[in-house]
Amino acid sequence: MVVFKVSRVQTSPFDGQKPGTSGLRKKVKVFVQPNYLHNFVQATFNALTAEKVRGATLVVSGDGRYFSKDAIQIITKMAAANGVRRVWVGQNGLLSTPAVSCVIRERVGPDGSKATGAFILTASHNPGGPHEDFGIKYNMENGGPAPEGITDKIYKNTTTITEYLIAEDLPDVDISALGVTNFTGPEGPFDVEVFDSATDYVKLMKSIFDFESIRKLLTSPKFSFCYDALHGVAGAYAKRIFVDELGAQENSLLNCVPKEDFGGGHPDPNLTYAKELVARMGLGNSETQGEPPEFGAAADGDADRNMILGKRFFVTPSDSVAIIAANAVEAIPYFSAGLKGVARSMPTSAALDVAAKHLNLKFFEVPTGWKFFGNLMDAGLCSICGEESFGTGSDHIREKDGIWAVLAWLSILAYKNKDKLQDKLVTVEDIVRNHWATYGRHYYTRYDYENVDAGAAKELMAYLVKLQSSLPEVNKIVKGVRSDVSNVVNADEFEYKDPVDGSISSHQGIRYLFEDGSRLIFRLSGTGSEGATIRLYIEQYEKDPSKTGRLSHEALAPLVDVALKLSKMQEYTGRSAPTVIT
Ligand code: G6P
Ligand code: ZN
Numbered sequence: 001m002v003v004f005k006v007s008r009v010q011t012s013p014f015d016g017q018k019p020g021t022s023g024l025r026k027k028v029k030v031f032v033q034p035n036y037l038h039n040f041v042q043a044t045f046n047a048l049t050a051e052k053v054r055g056a057t058l059v060v061s062g063d064g065r066y067f068s069k070d071a072i073q074i075i076t077k078m079a080a081a082n083g084v085r086r087v088w089v090g091q092n093g094l095l096s097t098p099a100v101s102c103v104i105r106e107r108v109g110p111d112g113s114k115a116t117g118a119f120i121l122t123a124s125h126n127p128g129g130p131h132e133d134f135g136i137k138y139n140m141e142n143g144g145p146a147p148e149g150i151t152d153k154i155y156k157n158t159t160t161i162t163e164y165l166i167a168e169d170l171p172d173v174d175i176s177a178l179g180v181t182n183f184t185g186p187e188g189p190f191d192v193e194v195f196d197s198a199t200d201y202v203k204l205m206k207s208i209f210d211f212e213s214i215r216k217l218l219t220s221p222k223f224s225f226c227y228d229a230l231h232g233v234a235g236a237y238a239k240r241i242f243v244d245e246l247g248a249q250e251n252s253l254l255n256c257v258p259k260e261d262f263g264g265g266h267p268d269p270n271l272t273y274a275k276e277l278v279a280r281m282g283l284g285n286s287e288t289q290g291e292p293p294e295f296g297a298a299a300d301g302d303a304d305r306n307m308i309l310g311k312r313f314f315v316t317p318s319d320s321v322a323i324i325a326a327n328a329v330e331a332i333p334y335f336s337a338g339l340k341g342v343a344r345s346m347p348t349s350a351a352l353d354v355a356a357k358h359l360n361l362k363f364f365e366v367p368t369g370w371k372f373f374g375n376l377m378d379a380g381l382c383s384i385c386g387e388e389s390f391g392t393g394s395d396h397i398r399e400k401d402g403i404w405a406v407l408a409w410l411s412i413l414a415y416k417n418k419d420k421l422q423d424k425l426v427t428v429e430d431i432v433r434n435h436w437a438t439y440g441r442h443y444y445t446r447y448d449y450e451n452v453d454a455g456a457a458k459e460l461m462a463y464l465v466k467l468q469s470s471l472p473e474v475n476k477i478v479k480g481v482r483s484d485v486s487n488v489v490n491a492d493e494f495e496y497k498d499p500v501d502g503s504i505s506s507h508q509g510i511r512y513l514f515e516d517g518s519r520l521i522f523r524l525s526g527t528g529s530e531g532a533t534i535r536l537y538i539e540q541y542e543k544d545p546s547k548t549g550r551l552s553h554e555a556l557a558p559l560v561d562v563a564l565k566l567s568k569m570q571e572y573t574g575r576s577a578p579t580v581i582t
Contacts, residue, residue, distance in 0.1 A: 003184045004167040006081040011035045015159035017043070019151040020526045022369070023137025025123045026449045028067050028531075035164075040208055041119070042164035043074055043157035044104070044138050045082045047150055054083035054187070056240060057113045059103055061088075061095035061197070062121025063233040063302040065128030066260040068093050070494070071121050073172045075539035080183065080190045081165035087190075087529040088115060089175050090197035094258060096233045096303035097122060098404065099201040101397035107200045109193065116141050122233075124267035125300035129261030144398030148503075152513065158431060159377040174279045198240045199232075201403075208396055209407045210414070211245060220245040220421045224293035227406065228254040228277035230267040231468040232298035237403055246410075252293070254280070262301060264481055269390055270296035270582045271305035282312040295413065295428055299402040304370075305390040310428025316444050318349035321386025323435050326355045326407045326552035328384060331415035332408060334396065335383060336519075340545055343373055343385040346494045347521045349442035350387065358439065366497045368523065375500045388446060388537065390582075405489035428481040433549070441548035442528070443555040447536040447578035448525075449569070457524055457532035460572040465493060465509045467566070474512070474566070483560040486516040499542045512566070517541040520563045534573065 002311035012034070017024060017040050023041055047289045060075050062068050067440040072093045079087050088103065090349070097120055123135030138146045138154070146154070155167045172183050173192045183282045205211075217223050224247050229235035235256035242248040246395050254276055255263060266273040266340065267393045271284065272557040278284045280293035296309040308315040315323075321404055326333040341362030344352045354364035362381060366372035370391065376382035378397040385393040410430070418428040467474055468491040495506045509523040522535075525533035538559050542548050553560075563569075570576055 001047060004080060004170045004190075006124070006186055007166055008163050009035075009038070009159060009166060010163050011039055013159050013161055014039060016419065018155045019137065020540060022124060022527055023120070023135050025126060025133055025135035025347065025527065028132060028134045030070075031067055037071055037074055037136070038078065038164045038166065039158055039161050039388070040136060040154070043143070043154045043161055046157045047153035051081070052116070052120075055085045055244040057086045058084050059088045059095070059100055059115050059118035061090040061093050061100065061118075062476050064094045064258045064260060065122065065134060065262070065301065066132070066282055067132055068121045068260075069175065071134070073388045075119055076173060077167045077170045078165060080170055080185055081169040083187050085190065086113060086553065087193050089173070089192065090135070091178060091194055092197075093175050093196045094233050094236050095120075096201070096237060097124075098304055098397055098399045099197065099237070100107070100139060101127065101294070101399040102201050102204050104139060104141065104143040105448070106204055106395060111140060111384075120302070125266070125305060126300050126492045127262060127266050128235045129435070130265070131298075132261070139398075142374065142378055142398050149372060150400040152240045155421050195578065196198050197490060202240055202245065204396060205241060205404065205407060206245070208332065208404070209411050210333050213414040213418065214407065214410045214506050215246045215356035216421070217410060218242070222421055224424050224562055225252045226254060226268070226277060226280055226293045226296040227252060227256070227301070228273060228274055228296070228298040229256045229257040229258070229264055230269065230298060230300065231255045231257065231263040232267045232303055233258050234302040234303035239301065241407075241549060243401060250416055257476065259423055265451060267301035269300050269305050270580065272580045272582070274298040274307060276308070281309045282295060283309065283314060294425065295409070296395045297406045298389070303402045306399045307390055307430070308404040308405065308409050310432070312361055313429040313432070315428060315432055316349070316388075317390045317440060318344070318385060318388050318444050319432060319435065320350035320409075321348070321384065321392050321477070322355045322439070323431060323558050324392065324405070324412070325384045326359065326439075327412045327415070327437065328408070331411045334394070339383040340395070341376070341382045343376055343382045345369070345387040345389075346511075347370070347523060347535070348386060348388040349444045349539045350517070350541065351439065351442045354439045356456065364499070366478070367494065367505050368526070370400055372496070375498055387446070400445070402582070404508065407517050436546045436548040440543040443540045443542060443550075445552060445556055445560070446537070446582045447560075448580040448582075449534040449536075449575050450579040451531040452534055452575070454532040456572050456574075457534050460567060461522065461524060461533065463508065463572070464567055468492065468510070477566055478562050481562045485558050485562050486514045486518065488512050489515045497582070520559065520566070522567060536569070536578075538563055
């Protein structure tokens with residue numbers, strides 16, 4: 001058995017190791033600097049405290065992007081040196097973010113051990129490869145991202161760090177082969193276990209959904225299906241779940257081989273980046289070959305995001321969570337006893353609010369970032385939640401879950417079509433249009449201005465805050481642009497008081513709220529790695545069922561006009577059009 005020594009290596013701080021909305025994300029060339037990753041990992045161990053780290057069981061894996069394999073070896077050696085008892089690695093270093101959350105909560109090791117936390121190696125939906133992004137974040141014992149109290153400590157530690165611990169002579173572990181490797185260090189045994197990436201997650205999904213009814217749908221000649229993993233880690237789960245368990249055709253999987261650079265693409269499931277799927281589904285301007293499938297979905301790099309499509313039909317993420325919530329009790333066994341409550345992030349449309357009101361459910365509006373849902377879930381206040389940023393999920397884990405969302409939609413389709421599969425199929429589009437007819441429709445769009453000069457973005461935001469002090473002034477501008485848009489009746493910056501721990505998060509987005517329920521929201525992204533990304537969210541509610549069938553961009557044109565002029569978008573950013581519209 002290999003006996004390793006612990007080295008104390010002198011180091012000094014790097015600027016800017018502040019974790020964002022979802023961990024530390026930087027270009028690979030930043031991460032590969034000597035000591036850069038080491039400093040962040042040691043700062044994390046120090047924030048968790050030595051007592052908690054000693055004897056811990058740590059999961060270390062991610063979406064398989066470039067630099068992950070090296071990072072896993074480095075973190076393993078540092079974990080050994082810091083007294084961690086065992087490290088669990090998904091085969092080939094692959095675990096989706098939701099699977100990590102599941103593994104922390106559910107997996108029991110061969111010796112009865114349970115995980116205490118995880119390093120997730122991902123930059124989510126950002127591109128990967130030697131010239132693109134890498135990322136790392138820490139998740140806690142509940143399976144959710146570290147709370148701000150911890151990430152603030154991590155950051156503080158990165159600014160004062162002087163040394164880190166590493167077992168330099170620990171040999172690299174072969175992460176392609178399943179099994180346990182045993183080592184011994186100064187504090188006793190240290191093991192690395194490589195385990196199958198999908199088993200625990202598949203088991204959890206089978207305990208939530210009625211796989212038999214989904215299988216009937218997926219194998220019916222009336223139904224057709226397509227799933228695009230955009231070469232992210234979702235591919236490691238898609239074949240096991242959709243093909244092996246549920247009987248989908250193998251050729252219904254697109255880009256399902258995980259790649260270190262996501263095949264050179266941008267692994268973000270939206271109408272701009274999921275090009276191949278969008279074309280296959282008969283959407284966009286591209287020529288479609290043959291009849292599009294009835295259902296299509298895509299995932300991002302680490303498989304926590306989802307995009308749901310019907311034949312020639314896009315489901316907005318805001319509608320998706322409302323529709324899942326409205327149908328969950330009937331269609332998904334896990335929820336058959338009822339929902340504890342539902343929640344959405346502030347910029348997400350109010351479609352969920354309306355459904356919650358009809359269904360008499362507890363409802364919460366939280367700032368952007370999944371961690372805010374986790375607190376509600378741990379307190380038993382929330383069963384289903386979602387965000388406009390293509391994240392949907394439930395309290396089965398503490399991360400959003402892309403494949404779960406697809407299974408939720410397939411369950412609803414299976415339920416709506418039960419006994420009817422021989423007649424005309426109830427489609428995704430039918431389900432959405434029926435939902436609008438019952439609850440009204442929230443027309444919704446998001447404009448992203450990516451990689452804008454950070455100073456200019458700050459100035460634009462400051463200007464919008466300043467403008468809020470005089471509503472008459474705001475309304476003069478609004479009416480000057482479009483007289484057919486209603487009045488702004490309230491304007492503020494969103495602030496959230498967590499109902500569970502009482503903590504306050506301020507400056508969570510600039511809101512302009514209109515008399516007819518429309519909203520304009522401006523926010524700076526917390527997940528970019530270069531410059532600033534301005535997000536503009538535009539929403540308008542239509543209750544009249546005879547008016548819910550309009551084209552979204554036509555219905556929203558007046559508000560878009562107002563938003564661009566009100567914010568002086570072009571003046572501040574120099575951009576005449578957004579980078580991405582969703
Ligand atoms: C990550 C988080 C989400 C959040 C999103 C916001 O994906 O997990 O909870 O909605 O980032 O990203 P943004 O770029 O808008 O800050
Ligand atoms: Zn993601």
